[in-house]
Amino acid sequence: MSExxxxxxxxxxxxxxxxxxxxxxLEVPSGVCFGLLGPNGAGKSPTMRMLTAQTLADEGEISVLxxxxxxxxxxxxxEMGVVPQLDNLDVELTCRQVLTIFxxxxxxxxxxxxxxxxxxxxxxxxxxxxxxxVRELSGGMRRRLLVARGLIxxxxxxLLDEPTVGxxxxxxxxxxxxxxxxxxxxxxxxxxxxxxEEAERLADTVAVMSHGKVIAQGTPAELVRxxxxxxxxxxxxxxxxxxxxSExxxxxxWPSRRSGPAIAIMCAEELDxxxxxxxxxxxxxxxxxxxxxxxxxx
Amino acid sequence: MSAQAQATARVRxxxxxxxxxxxxxxGKDIVMFGRYWKATTFSSIMQPTIYLLAFGLGFGxxxxxxxxxxxxxxxxxxxxxxxxxxxxxxxxxxxxxVRWQFQRTYDAVLATPVDVEELITAExxxxxxxxxxxxxxxxxxxxxxxxxxNAGMLLxxxxxxxxxxxxxxFGVSIAAVAKTIDNFNYVTxxxxxxxxxVAGTFFPVSNLPAGIRTVAQVNPLYHCVQLVRDxxxxxxxxxxxxxxxxxxxxxxxxxxxxxxxxxxxxxx
Numbered sequence: 343m344s345e346x347x348x349x350x351x352x353x354x355x356x357x358x359x360x361x362x363x364x365x366x367x368l369e370v371p372s373g374v375c376f377g378l379l380g381p382n383g384a385g386k387s388p389t390m391r392m393l394t395a396q397t398l399a400d401e402g403e404i405s406v407l408x409x410x411x412x413x414x415x416x417x418x419x420x421e422m423g424v425v426p427q428l429d430n431l432d433v434e435l436t437c438r439q440v441l442t443i444f445x446x447x448x449x450x451x452x453x454x455x456x457x458x459x460x461x462x463x464x465x466x467x468x469x470x471x472x473x474x475x476v477r478e479l480s481g482g483m484r485r486r487l488l489v490a491r492g493l494i495x496x497x498x499x500x501l502l503d504e505p506t507v508g509x510x511x512x513x514x515x516x517x518x519x520x521x522x523x524x525x526x527x528x529x530x531x532x533x534x535x536x537x538x539e540e541a542e543r544l545a546d547t548v549a550v551m552s553h554g555k556v557i558a559q560g561t562p563a564e565l566v567r568x569x570x571x572x573x574x575x576x577x578x579x580x581x582x583x584x585x586x587x588s589e590x591x592x593x594x595x596w597p598s599r600r601s602g603p604a605i606a607i608m609c610a611e612e613l614d615x616x617x618x619x620x621x622x623x624x625x626x627x628x629x630x631x632x633x634x635x636x637x638x639x640x
Numbered sequence: 641m642s643a644q645a646q647a648t649a650r651v652r653x654x655x656x657x658x659x660x661x662x663x664x665x666x667g668k669d670i671v672m673f674g675r676y677w678k679a680t681t682f683s684s685i686m687q688p689t690i691y692l693l694a695f696g697l698g699f700g701x702x703x704x705x706x707x708x709x710x711x712x713x714x715x716x717x718x719x720x721x722x723x724x725x726x727x728x729x730x731x732x733x734x735x736x737x738v739r740w741q742f743q744r745t746y747d748a749v750l751a752t753p754v755d756v757e758e759l760i761t762a763e764x765x766x767x768x769x770x771x772x773x774x775x776x777x778x779x780x781x782x783x784x785x786x787x788x789x790n791a792g793m794l795l796x797x798x799x800x801x802x803x804x805x806x807x808x809x810f811g812v813s814i815a816a817v818a819k820t821i822d823n824f825n826y827v828t829x830x831x832x833x834x835x836x837x838v839a840g841t842f843f844p845v846s847n848l849p850a851g852i853r854t855v856a857q858v859n860p861l862y863h864c865v866q867l868v869r870d871x872x873x874x875x876x877x878x879x880x881x882x883x884x885x886x887x888x889x890x891x892x893x894x895x896x897x898x899x900x901x902x903x904x905x906x907x908x
Contacts (some may be wrong), residue, residue, distance in 0.1 A: 357908070367652035394751045399907050416753045424751035430744035432672070441670050447752040594662075 347372045347499050347530040348393065353402030354554075355388050362388040362623060364554030366402070370532055370547075372498075375525040377545030377562075378534040379627075382634050385554035386534035387427065390503045393532070394419055407499055416421060420449065423492035427503040427534075429484055433477040437468050437487055439478075440476065441494055448495035458494055465520070466490035482513035489520060500524060500532040518543060538628045548627070552635045562627050569610030570597075570629035577620035578604045587618050599632050657761060661754045665762035666810070673770075673800055678775070686725065688719040688778035692785050695842065707844045708779040709873060716782030717869040718841035720796060721803070723778050725836055728771040728804035732811015733824050736763070736902070746906060756903040764895065765877045773805025774799040779872060791873040799871065802887045809894035816901035840865045860890040 348370035355363040363385045370376045372422045378386050391397035393406055395415030404411040409418040431440060441459045450458045457550055463469045466486040476484065485505070492500060502521065506514040521544055525531055535541055543549050549559040558565055577587045587605045592597035594616065597608040607613065610622055652733035692888045695715045740746045749759055759862075779793055814827050838845065838852060839861040846854055863883040870876045 391908075394752050395907070396747065416755060417750065426744075426747065428744060428747075428749070430748040432668075434672060434675055443668045443671065444752065445776050446667055447661070447749060447754055449660055449664075449753065459745070472732040533641060 345372045345408075346406060347404045348376075348532060349403075350389070350392075352404045353389075353399045353404060355385075355397060355399055357388075361554055363392070363399070365418035366551075366555055368549060368556055370530065372530050373409075373525075373528050374546040375502055375521065375531040375533065375544050377541035379533065379536065379538065379541045379545075379548050379549060379631065380534075384551040384635070385578060386536075386551055387503060388581055389486065389551075390532075390534055392405075392502055393501055394422070408577065420495075421497055422499040422501060425489050425500065425502045427490040431476045431484060431487060431489065432559070434475065436473045436475055437463065437479070438472045440491060441486060442509035444491045445494050449539060450495050458496075462490040462494045464491065467516075480515070482509055485509060485513065485517065486520075487635065489517065493524075497529065498580075498617060499530045502531060503526040504535055505533060506535075507538065514540075530607050538626070538631055542627045549573065550631065550634050558630075558634050565630045565634075566625050566627055566632070569608075569633045570625035571611055572625055573610040573622050574625045574629055575607040575610035575613065575617060575620045576604040576620050577607070590616075590618065598634060643759070644807050651705065657758055661758040662762040662765065665749065665759060665818045666752065666766045669763070670767040680727075680770075681777075682685050684723060684774045684777040685781060687726075687734040688716075688723060691715065691719045691778075694780060696785060698890075707840075707846075709869075712782060712786050713873055714869070715842060716778060716785065716787045717872050718865060719767075719778040719782070720775050720800070720872075721839060721841055721865040722815075722836050724771045724775040724800045724803050724805055725832065726860055726862060728767050728807040729811045729832060731770075732764070732808040733818075733827070734811075735767075735814045735817035736812045736819070737821055737824075740902070740906070741821075750906060756897050756906055759897070759906075760809075760812060760899050760902055764805055764812060764898065767808035767811075768801050768804035771808070772799075772801035775800030775804070775868075787872075788838060790872055790874045792874050792876060795869055795871040799864060799887070800886075803860065806860055806887065806891035806894045809898040812898035813894060813901045814847045816905055835859055835861050838862070860887060863887050879903050 346369055348365050348368065350368040353363055354361065357457070366385070366389060368437060377472070378389065380386050388397050391430045392399055393411070395412040398412055400489060406418040407421050409442060409513060410490065411418060435443070438459060439514065441462050442455060445455045445458050463472050466489060468483060470485060471479065475486065479487065489505070493558065506517050509517070518540070521533065524583060525544070527609065532543065533540070547559065548562050549556045550565070560568065577584070581588070584605050588598065589609055591605065595611065599606050599608070606629065607617070610617070681882065691855050692712070692715060696712060702713040703711055705711060723789065746759060775796055778798060779787065783789060820885060837857050838848065840856070841861070845856045845862065848856070863886045867880055867883040867887070870880050
């Protein structure tokens, strides 16, 4: 089925003088894991909030699961689950209470509620903590509870806003397998992230956002090939040498960027004999990302 | 599923103020109430006891009657109104602000098939139901101090509910416009304190200067006090319909203001 789960056309959102989302076009087919990648402030979070009509677009058309937003946003929310970036759990409640309350909010019928809660607890691996208050959970457990809460009604579409931000590697791995399992089961996943590795590992398609627009889209491999080539040459050395290499790159028109203590020259497979000494490695999505969104931090 | 059944399933839940949504939010409030009902009940018994002791032992030995009724009858019914005010305006302000700004749980709820109107209506409904029930506490305490039971007292929970609805929604509206939680001090000192004193709670408004008497007329709590007193002492008359009408109008007005003001800030 090639039906679109999400479609945004010419969507803009301004907050005062700031244009957070600027004529955004985006199409997410059903059944894929779609990554929205971009630096902080690129407009990912306002875009996610617009999909639940918690932020209203100034211009453009949004449709989610075939429902027109914001008019039919309530119906759309019935069939989608949201995992927010910021923890908004009620700390006084237990895991079971949180899940039961959200099962009701999502209109899971009384007869199915208990089973839904147990399933969500098992999914988040929180069975042993079912009657523990949220305030006593670790950061990783809270995040898993947030995910379980968004999946309690078995939605067709799941929005994950920076799902693993601030988590340690073990918890992150765990969440990644959970997200992957969702995709395998046919649920459409839209995930915003600024972790390149996350997008590379999980997303079938990645859209790179910058200044409120999508500036590139494709599979992670396509994006890497198009914007960073096959190989990257990393040149290490003293600052003076690096400055020289940087100038050499610019004068020869080689795409390059600073990469920590080195200068990285992209599309290194095309370099001729002039290339300086360095370490060659396969290009990755980070190279493409920086090539696309620039090095400057705003 | 046939295409038609699918379409039917898809249009469910377009109505405004869906009972299922209201019940879900109030269900959450009830679960949370399970955690703090003891403290709430304790204070709702203690407060009128202290008022009645202070006024009865101090003031009541000098003044035997207030208005045209015995001091215990006057103060006993007056404290009902203060109990309703405090058990509705304060949760309206503080719960809303904390859940919206600190815990962000309203953001979580609005990502589910619940809209702003349903969220606020359910929260206000729950607070006012509670205010109606706890409004009875001062009457029960006053009975221990010698207030005579009267069938009209059975109306007090309803009066408490309507008054509480207005003040809870008032509290929500204040929370919506407050910049920080400290801003509530302005409202408590400049609005709520004078409001609960100039309402005929502890002394008759008729003794006050004409200007202040007029102000009392637009104070919803004044109408609540009159209605509670008339009902509890078996003095209901046609004029009480006017008091009821003011309370109802106040409740409806504040309800819409709360949805409008907080809605503007919850959905950006």
